[in-house]
Amino acid sequence: MYGPLTPSAEAPIAAARLRVRGQVQGVGFRPTVWRLAQDLGLAGEVRNDGQGVLIEIQGPANAVRAFPERLHAACPPLARIDAIDQSPLPCRPREGFRIAPSADTGADTPVTPDAAICPACLAEIRDPTNRRYRHPFANCTHCGPRLSIVRAIPYDRAHTAMADFPMCDACRDEYQDPADRRFHAQPIACPECGPRLWFQDEAGACHEQPLARAVALLRAGGILALKGIGGFHLMCDATSPEAVARLRERKRRPAKPLALMARDIEQIRAHVPVSDAEAALLASPEAPILLLDKGGCTLPEALAPGQDCLGFMLPTSPLHALLLDALSGPVVATSGNVGGLPPCTDNDQALARLRGIADGFLLHDRPILNRVDDSLARLHRGQVRLLRRARGYAPAPLPLPPGLEDAPPLLAMGGELKNTFCLLHQGRLVLSQHIGDLENAETLDDYRHNLALFQRLFRHRPEAVAVDRHPEYLATKLGRERAAAEGLALI
Numbered sequence: 001m002y003g004p005l006t007p008s009a010e011a012p013i014a015a016a017r018l019r020v021r022g023q024v025q026g027v028g029f030r031p032t033v034w035r036l037a038q039d040l041g042l043a044g045e046v047r048n049d050g051q052g053v054l055i056e057i058q059g060p061a062n063a064v065r066a067f068p069e070r071l072h073a074a075c076p077p078l079a080r081i082d083a084i085d086q087s088p089l090p091c092r093p094r095e096g097f098r099i100a101p102s103a104d105t106g107a108d109t110p111v112t113p114d115a116a117i118c119p120a121c122l123a124e125i126r127d128p129t130n131r132r133y134r135h136p137f138a139n140c141t142h143c144g145p146r147l148s149i150v151r152a153i154p155y156d157r158a159h160t161a162m163a164d165f166p167m168c169d170a171c172r173d174e175y176q177d178p179a180d181r182r183f184h185a186q187p188i189a190c191p192e193c194g195p196r197l198w199f200q201d202e203a204g205a206c207h208e209q210p211l212a213r214a215v216a217l218l219r220a221g222g223i224l225a226l227k228g229i230g231g232f233h234l235m236c237d238a239t240s241p242e243a244v245a246r247l248r249e250r251k252r253r254p255a256k257p258l259a260l261m262a263r264d265i266e267q268i269r270a271h272v273p274v275s276d277a278e279a280a281l282l283a284s285p286e287a288p289i290l291l292l293d294k295g296g297c298t299l300p301e302a303l304a305p306g307q308d309c310l311g312f313m314l315p316t317s318p319l320h321a322l323l324l325d326a327l328s329g330p331v332v333a334t335s336g337n338v339g340g341l342p343p344c345t346d347n348d349q350a351l352a353r354l355r356g357i358a359d360g361f362l363l364h365d366r367p368i369l370n371r372v373d374d375s376l377a378r379l380h381r382g383q384v385r386l387l388r389r390a391r392g393y394a395p396a397p398l399p400l401p402p403g404l405e406d407a408p409p410l411l412a413m414g415g416e417l418k419n420t421f422c423l424l425h426q427g428r429l430v431l432s433q434h435i436g437d438l439e440n441a442e443t444l445d446d447y448r449h450n451l452a453l454f455q456r457l458f459r460h461r462p463e464a465v466a467v468d469r470h471p472e473y474l475a476t477k478l479g480r481e482r483a484a485a486e487g488l489a490l491i
Contacts, residue, residue, distance in 0.1 A: 015044075015058035015089040018068065022082035023396055024053045026112050026155050028141030029079050030099050031183045036074055040067060043094035048102040058094050077142045077285055078115055082399070099178055102154070111150050111457050114229050114372055114391050116287035116316045118143035120181065125318050126325070131170070134211075136319035137194045137366065141185045143285065147395060147433070148230040148372045149187060153457055157186045161367040168193035195366035197319070200351070202359055214362045215326040223247050225336055225350055225358035229317050230372025230391050230433075231343035232336025232350050234358060235261075239329045241300040248302065250357040251338060257304035259289045259311045259374065261333035263324040268312050271330070272297050278379055282314050286392030288375035289313045303332070313374065316391070319362070335373065342436055342443050345371050370453060371446055372433050389420065394433035395454065397425070410491070411462040413479035416470070419447060423460050430458060438474045447475070464489035 020029075025048050033046040033055055042059035057064055068084050075081055121138045124130045132138045139145070149161035157163060167175060171190055174182040182188050189195065199210035207213050214224050221243045224235045234251065236243040238260050248254055262268045265279045273295045274282070282290050289311040297310065304310050313333070315321035324331070335343040336354060344350040345368040351361060376388035386393065400407060410424035417437050423430040432450050436443040454460065465488050467479035483490040 011060040011062065013059065013091050014061035014064040015056070015091045016064050016067075017087050017089050018055040018057070018071075019051065019085040020053040020055065020071075020081060020083070021051060021085075023078070023080040023112060026141075026146065026184075026186075027078035028076040028181065028183070028185075029053055031141070031178045031181070032074050032076050032079075033071065034097060034099055034178045036067070036070055037097040040070070042067070043097055045098045045100045047100040050103070054103075056089060057097075058089070058091055077118065078112055080396075111153070111155050111395060112146045113286070113393055113396050114146050114148050114316075115143045115285040116314065116392065117318050117321055118285070121318065122321055125322060132190055134322060135189070135191050135194065136197050136211075136317070136322060136364070137187075137189045138318045139185060139187050139189070140181045141183065142181060144185065144187045145229050145366075148368055148370050148391075149366070150457070151369050151453075153459075155186060160186055161369050162187050162189070165189060165193055165195060165366075195364045197362070197364045200361045200363055202355060204351075210362060211322055211326070214323060214360065217360045218323075218327060218331060221246070222359035223250065223357060224360055224362060225344075225354045226319070226323070226362045227347065227350070227364055227368070228320065230368060230370070230374075231345050232354070233261075233333045234336050234354070235323075235331045235333050237327075237329065238299060238303060238332050241302060244300050244302045244332060247332060247334075247357075251334075253334075255305050257307055257311060258332045258334045259313065260299075260303065260330050261313050261315060261320060261324065262330040263321075263327070264314065267330060268292070268314075271299050272310055272312070275379075277382065281377065281379065281384060282312065284392075286375065287314055287316050288377040288386070288392060291376070291378040291387075299330075309378075311376065316374070319364075323362075333374075340437070340440055342371060342440070342446055343373060370433075370450065375434075388418075388434045389431060390433040395430050395457070397428035397430045400424075400427055400429060408463045409460060410464050410466060411460070411479070411482075412466040413468070413475040415468055416473040416475060419443075419475060421447070421451060421454075421475070423454060423458060423462070425458050425460050430454065430460075444474060448478075462488060464491050466491040 030046045040063040042057045044056040044058050046055045124132045125138050152159040171188050174180045175188050197210050199207045199213040217224050226233045236247045268274055272292045291309045291311050293309050315324050337343045347363050373390040375390045375392050378385050405427040412422040414421040419435040419438050421432045435447050438444050465479045465483040467476040
């Protein structure tokens with residue numbers, strides 16, 4: 001643990017400019033820089049710009065030298081520092097350290113992945129003395145919805161699904177305070193100004209105490225449709241063979257494995273072995289569905305018939321956490337869809353399509369603008385292997401191999417089945433979330449929607465389009481059409 005550096009009156013003064021690249025916008029990075037500068041007694045400023053974050057610092061030379069290492073150590077949970085380039089500056093009169101307005105020179109990292117509820121927010125919603133006690137939409141710069149709620153850049157509240165929820169005075173004070181972990185957290189909300197939750201039964205009647213109704217339904221062996229971060233889940237008691245069989249019959253999914261959600265690591269360990277590395281991945285901000293060896297599992301075989309593993313995840317949102325807190329065991333949390341269609345994202349769509357499957361609906365009025373499925377992963381020989389890259393991971397960029405940093409912008413359209421497209425953008429690879437099978441008309445519409453969205457978010461203008469050589473793939477046809485219409489090279 002680092003302590004503050006105490007400058008002396010005789011200490012030499014130095015100044016420096018630091019260019020920080022990586023996943024450093026929209027993740028609480030600037031407030032971290034501000035707090036670190038306060039601790040080290042440094043003056044200057046920090047701002048977002050088109051290349052990442054730009055920092056100017058001035059103060060005791062030993063503090064300036066220590067700053068990069070201290071910044072790496074203090075990096076926020078959702079941030080990732082790829083590089084810090086430092087250059088000297090001439091010293092000049094400066095007073096204090098400020099967070100300067102962003103320079104709109106072309107956003108390089110405009111949107112980060114959706115992140116599972118962080119420990120601090122989880123503690124707040126469980127604390128009866130906190131103003132966000134049992135609030136299903138608590139979030140901060142360390143967690144909460146991102147890609148699923150954005151429609152345009154710059155990434156601010158007016159361009160998200162929270163545009164219709166004006167902040168109350170208390171939330172605005174937090175939002176404007178650099179010392180608060182909710183500084184510039186765009187989805188910030190509380191019971192006074194946030195989205196509304198309700199429970200609707202299969203007959204269409206709405207009920208008070210929505211969480212209590214949902215819990216009672218699950219305890220009675222019923223099936224719940226819950227509106228999550230990037231889509232709907234269908235849920236039932238995972239310890240009940242009858243409830244699992246009922247869900248399979250209604251969803252017409254006789255054998256495909258069902259994803260599970262548990263309250264915490266200890267609850268998962270009550271059913272299957274979990275290594276320390278697996279526990280860390282489950283509890284990470286990405287919070288994927290993680291395939292775990294069954295071992296001596298006593299849960300119903302019907303959850304994953306004939307398989308040697310089960311897919312578990314921890315609660316991904318405050319709403320999921322509050323629901324699981326009230327239950328004594330894990331639940332099935334499978335995708336809220338039917339008949340090969342993508343998971344539902346809209347309340348009316350879910351009520352129409354999932355009626356006859358779900359016995360009740362836990363709904364809210366924060367729109368899901370972009371469908372983002374749960375990610376699926378497995379640890380293999382100590383490495384995380386992503387089988388489906390979506391919530392928690394997309395659209396975080398991946399580095400190109402050395403020597404390709406100056407490669408021209410390119411759009412790779414992806415395949416026909418389990419589609420994911422990719423932008424080669426400013427020396428990095430930006431993969432979309434898992435889209436699905438394009439032979440389904442609604443999935444194809446979602447594919448078109450996300451292509452347009454990513455082009456807006458990353459201000460991407462490809463010089464070439466890469467397609468699969470199969471002439472009948474829909475992604476190939478669309479790629480050929482775009483290349484011809486825009487005069488782009490075709491690969």
